[in-house]
Amino acid sequence: xxxxxxxxxxxxxxxxxxxxxxxxxxxxxxxxxxxxxxxxxxxxxxxxxxxxxxxxxxxxxxxxxxxxxxxxxxxxxxxxxxxxxxxxxxxxxxxxxxxxxxxxxxxxxxxxxxxxxxxxxxxxxxxxxxxxxxxxxxxxxxxxxxxxxxxxxxxxxxxxxxxxxxxxxxxxxxxxxxxxxxxxxxxxxxxxxxxxxxxxxxxxxxxxxxxxxxxxxxxxxxxxxxxxxxxxxxxxxxxxxxxxxxxxxxxxxxxxxxxxxxxxxxxxxxxxxxxxxxxxxxxxxxxxxxxxxxxxxxxxxxxxxxxxxxxxxxxxxxxxxxxxxxxxxxxxxxxxxxxxxx
Numbered sequence: 001x002x003x004x005x006x007x008x009x010x011x012x013x014x015x016x017x018x019x020x021x022x023x024x025x026x027x028x029x030x031x032x033x034x035x036x037x038x039x040x041x042x043x044x045x046x047x048x049x050x051x052x053x054x055x056x057x058x059x060x061x062x063x064x065x066x067x068x069x070x071x072x073x074x075x076x077x078x079x080x081x082x083x084x085x086x087x088x089x090x091x092x093x094x095x096x097x098x099x100x101x102x103x104x105x106x107x108x109x110x111x112x113x114x115x116x117x118x119x120x121x122x123x124x125x126x127x128x129x130x131x132x133x134x135x136x137x138x139x140x141x142x143x144x145x146x147x148x149x150x151x152x153x154x155x156x157x158x159x160x161x162x163x164x165x166x167x168x169x170x171x172x173x174x175x176x177x178x179x180x181x182x183x184x185x186x187x188x189x190x191x192x193x194x195x196x197x198x199x200x201x202x203x204x205x206x207x208x209x210x211x212x213x214x215x216x217x218x219x220x221x222x223x224x225x226x227x228x229x230x231x232x233x234x235x236x237x238x239x240x241x242x243x244x245x246x247x248x249x250x251x252x253x254x255x256x257x258x259x260x261x262x263x264x265x266x267x268x269x270x271x272x273x274x275x276x277x278x279x280x281x282x283x284x285x286x287x288x289x290x291x292x293x294x295x296x297x298x299x300x301x302x303x304x305x306x307x308x309x310x311x312x313x314x315x316x317x318x319x320x321x322x323x324x325x326x327x328x329x330x331x332x333x334x335x336x337x338x339x340x341x342x
Contacts, residue, residue: 056087057263061250062099062111063090065293066201067145067220068135068248068306069112070285073292075274084266090292094200097121097171103128103253109260110267114175115246116329119321122339123330127254129341132268134248134275135306136313137238144236145304146219146247148180151208152230156215159184159235163193168204168216172196173329175238175247176217178320181327183237202294205229220303221295228302241323244307246316257341264341272310279308312340 063069075081076088091108093099097117102108104126112134121128138144148167150156156165162184169176177196184191199207204216205226217237218226227233238245250271257264278285286300295303314336321333 056085058087060089060091060108062108067289071274071278073288080273081270084270110250110252115320116175119324122334128251129257130249131252131341132250132271133312136309137245139243141236141239144239145306147233148235149218149231150215165214166195166197168199168207168213169196170201178323179237179241183240224302246313275308275310
């Protein structure tokens with residue numbers, strides 16, 4: 001069967017190399033917005049600038065309803081951003097790729113995205129830069145917070161049963177697609193025989209229960225909930241790719257970084273302080289997650305927590321760029337210097 005006749009390559013939200021990805025659409029939008037906005041600055045105290053103001057600088061930060069976002073919310077609560085003269089307004093989205101257009105348009109100043117969506121965006125000439133780190137995968141599979149899970153009663157017992165099956169991922173052409181492909185390849189499985197379907201994180205448990213998908217790459221707080229209902233973990237793709245695989249970062253538009261360097265510095269400092277606090281106070285992470293997600297307090301106590309890390313892992317990010325090109329997400333991997341703010 002040829003690719004064009006294969007239904008995997010006709011569905012808009014199913015993995016396929018011929019599909020127009022969300023990041024490709026972002027690249028087109030970014031070019032139009034850059035031409036229209038022309039690098040214009042902010043007209044009020046929202047979004048900053050390097051000058052003095054009578055109050056805190058209000059910045060909008062794109063984020064996700066997952067445990068990985070806990071450090072930012074803790075930083076807001078503990079006053080770490082306030083100490084830097086910043087006020088955060090969260091903008092919740094379904095995936096990192098969906099948050100990037102808001103950066104380019106100026107509707108948001110920073111966004112929490114996966115390293116691989118950031119790599120993909122830069123490779124497609126979307127003008128963003130990584131400004132600080134966020135979190136990593138765990139060192140071992142039993143502790144990882146984003147793993148491949150099948151529902152209770154599934155006939156799938158291991159990755160060897162995945163060819164011909166459908167896996168829910170929060171976004172195509174991103175981290176999930178890369179680490180699943182890498183993990184399966186390392187274990188001798190033909191990853192091209194596995195279908196990936198875009199499903200927002202909060203909808204994945206229902207998709208599994210309703211058998212709309214055979215497996216899902218779940219993150220917390222959804223991972224623990226499905227495992228508690230009898231689900232089974234069959235793989236930890238990020239850890240299989242490399243232990244402590246760099247997962248999340250915060251990014252900003254290049255023109256915003258150029259025009260508001262002081263705000264970017266202050267955001268990075270406050271974010272790093274927040275990451276260190278979350279890393280050192282896991283009970284605080286568990287406490288705050290139910291305040292910005294629908295996670296019950298008792299369920300939050302059972303979560304596997306991300307590895308919060310204020311340091312950017314250059315070697316890990318360069319590996320991710322190589323893998324993103326290897327698995328056809330981008331044509332050419334961007335250099336580290338193209339990705340990260342100096």
